[in-house]
Amino acid sequence: MADKFRVALSSDFRKADGSPTYPSFDLSPLVSDPRIEIGYVDPVDGVMPAEGLAGYDVLILLVPKFTRASVPKDGRLAAVCRFGVGYDSVDVAACTDNGIALVITPDGIRRPVAVSIVTFVLALSQKLLIKDKMTREGRWNDRSEHMGMGIVGRTFGQLGIGNIGAEAIRLLKPFEMKLIAHDPYADPKVAAELGVELVGFDELFQRSDFVSVSVPLSEATHHIVGERALKLMKPSAYLINTSRGPTVDQKALYQALVDGTIAGAGLDVFEVEPVPADEPILQLDNVIVSPHALCWTDQCFAGNGAGDVAGALAILNGQNPRGVVNREVLEDPRFKEKLAKAKARSA
Numbered sequence: 001m002a003d004k005f006r007v008a009l010s011s012d013f014r015k016a017d018g019s020p021t022y023p024s025f026d027l028s029p030l031v032s033d034p035r036i037e038i039g040y041v042d043p044v045d046g047v048m049p050a051e052g053l054a055g056y057d058v059l060i061l062l063v064p065k066f067t068r069a070s071v072p073k074d075g076r077l078a079a080v081c082r083f084g085v086g087y088d089s090v091d092v093a094a095c096t097d098n099g100i101a102l103v104i105t106p107d108g109i110r111r112p113v114a115v116s117i118v119t120f121v122l123a124l125s126q127k128l129l130i131k132d133k134m135t136r137e138g139r140w141n142d143r144s145e146h147m148g149m150g151i152v153g154r155t156f157g158q159l160g161i162g163n164i165g166a167e168a169i170r171l172l173k174p175f176e177m178k179l180i181a182h183d184p185y186a187d188p189k190v191a192a193e194l195g196v197e198l199v200g201f202d203e204l205f206q207r208s209d210f211v212s213v214s215v216p217l218s219e220a221t222h223h224i225v226g227e228r229a230l231k232l233m234k235p236s237a238y239l240i241n242t243s244r245g246p247t248v249d250q251k252a253l254y255q256a257l258v259d260g261t262i263a264g265a266g267l268d269v270f271e272v273e274p275v276p277a278d279e280p281i282l283q284l285d286n287v288i289v290s291p292h293a294l295c296w297t298d299q300c301f302a303g304n305g306a307g308d309v310a311g312a313l314a315i316l317n318g319q320n321p322r323g324v325v326n327r328e329v330l331e332d333p334r335f336k337e338k339l340a341k342a343k344a345r346s347a
Contacts, residue, residue, distance in 0.1 A: 004037040005316045005345045008056040010064045011042045024298040025305035030312060035346050053077060057342055058312045061090070068094035075099075078315050078338035081308040085109045085163065088217045088244060092326055099334030102325040103311040106163045108303030112295035113242055114167035117212050120240045120266030120288060121156065121172070124210070125149045129288055149209070149236065152176045157208030159225070160243070161186050161196065165214035169194045180204060205232035210240060217244035227252040233262045242294065245270040254281045268294045318343030 007030055015021050030036050041052040043064035053059060054072040062083045068091050071077070079101040080090060087104060095102045123129065126148040134142055156172055158165045158181040169179055179196040182204040191198050205211060211233065215221045225239065226249040233239070239262060241248050250271045256262050264286035270279070273292055281287055311321035318339045320330050329335050 003345055005035055005342055006037045006039065006056045007058045007060065007312050008039050008041045008053055009060045010048060010062050011040045012062045012064065013060070014040050022301045022305075024302040026302065027305070027309070029309050035316065036312075057338070058315055060308045060312065064089070066090045066095075068097075070094075071098045071100070075334070076338070078335065078342060079103050079311060079321060081105075081311040081321075083304045083308055086216070086244060087325060096326045096329050096332075099329060099332045099338065101315075101321065101329050101335060103308070103321050104323045104325055105304045105307030105311075106323055108300065108305070108307045109295065110163050110167045112297055112300035112303070113164045113214075114171050116242050116268060116290075116294040117164075117168040117214070117240055118171050119294065120212075120242075120268075121151065121210055121238075123288055124238045124240075124264050124266050125151050125154075130285060133285075151209075153178065154209040155180060155207050157181065157199075157204045157211045158196070159183070159204060159211060159213045160215040161191065161194065162214065164242070165212070166190070166194055168212060168214065169196050180207060201229075202232055205229050206234075208237060209234065210238050212240040213243050213247055215243050215247055217246055221247050223247070223249040223252075225249065225253070227255075230256040230261055235260055236263050238262065238264045238266065240266040242268045245273060245292075250281065254284075257281070257284055257286055264288075268292055315339065315342050316346050318346075 013021055013025065030038055041048060047065045047067055048070040050070055050072045053070065054074050056077055058079045058081060059077065060081045060083060066080050066089065071094055077100055080095060081103040082090060083105065085104045085106050087102060090102055092102055127146050130146050134146065153176065155178040158169055161169065161181045161183045165181065172179065173195065180199050181191065181196045182199055182201050186198055188198065213225060215224065224247050230252055239253065253265060257265060266288045268290040269292050275282065282289060307323060311323065314321035324330060
């Protein structure tokens with residue numbers, strides 16, 4: 001076939017020796033299809049280059065950014081399939097302006113990130129890392145000074161009950177916690193089905209023993225958890241952030257942790273990533289940290305990969321993929337033309 005359907009992957013999916021970085025990402029549905037050609041494209045200074053993406057129909061993207069300058073001039077690219085659900089690394093407007101669908105993988109990320117939230121709840125409440133350190137240092141006599149917090153009857157507050165937040169609520173039900181949430185976009189019927197009480201923003205922080213942040217990063221959510229919100233929390237309460245670092249004012253959080261305004265925090269994300277080695281928050285014993293990878297498991301990557309593969313195959317077959325963020329692009333004549341051409345290539 002002279003003109004195959006072409007799928008690009010950002011080069012961080014492949015090691016220097018050519019082997020897959022993440023073996024659980026099953027590319028075989030694409031590799032084994034004779035209609036499809038796969039290539040790997042290197043970012044330039046962390047940004048996907050337009051020149052490298054020319055001639056491709058779909059891009060599967062992990063860490064690098066996709067900006068307006070990344071849009072290839074040949075007009076062929078139909079979709080950017082983000083490996084996960086966060087898309088602050090993608091210029092959505094640039095995609096929409098050029099008839100490119102931005103596809104995310106909510107089914108792949110839902111359970112793994114929700115499990116990460118539960119992991120933080122359990123590790124913080126049991127003071128796991130403190131007790132781990134204490135044991136290694138032979139300080140058994142200090143056990144009484146580090147009593148944990150039982151979670152039965154405690155209040156878990158979820159900021160945002162979308163795909164991930166709702167799943168965290170489901171997983172926490174067997175622990176017999178009181179479940180509350182704040183989400184201005186929440187469907188009351190869905191909240192009722194979850195058994196979660198919808199409350200105001202301030203009330204969420206005032207009542208919760210654990211506050212979990214699960215909101216997308218935007219102008220509206222930048223530093224949504226700041227000094228004022230932190231001061232509303234109980235001194236015995238914990239903050240958990242698995243969304244995006246800038247949703248929390250990290251300097252204000254550090255001060256709250258040092259002052260005892262709150263008891264501790266579980267952070268998988270940070271305002272600057274990778275975190276600088278001299279970041280003060282890393283020196284605190286009442287914080288558990290993870291390098292934006294707590295949910296990175298074989299099942300997580302298999303699920304995200306399956307979602308992106310399905311998105312690419314949908315484009316190949318002239319169909320709208322699932323998980324499109326900029327849904328207005330589905331009615332764009334340019335996008336429809338790309339689908340038609342892709343389907344013709346698959347014939």
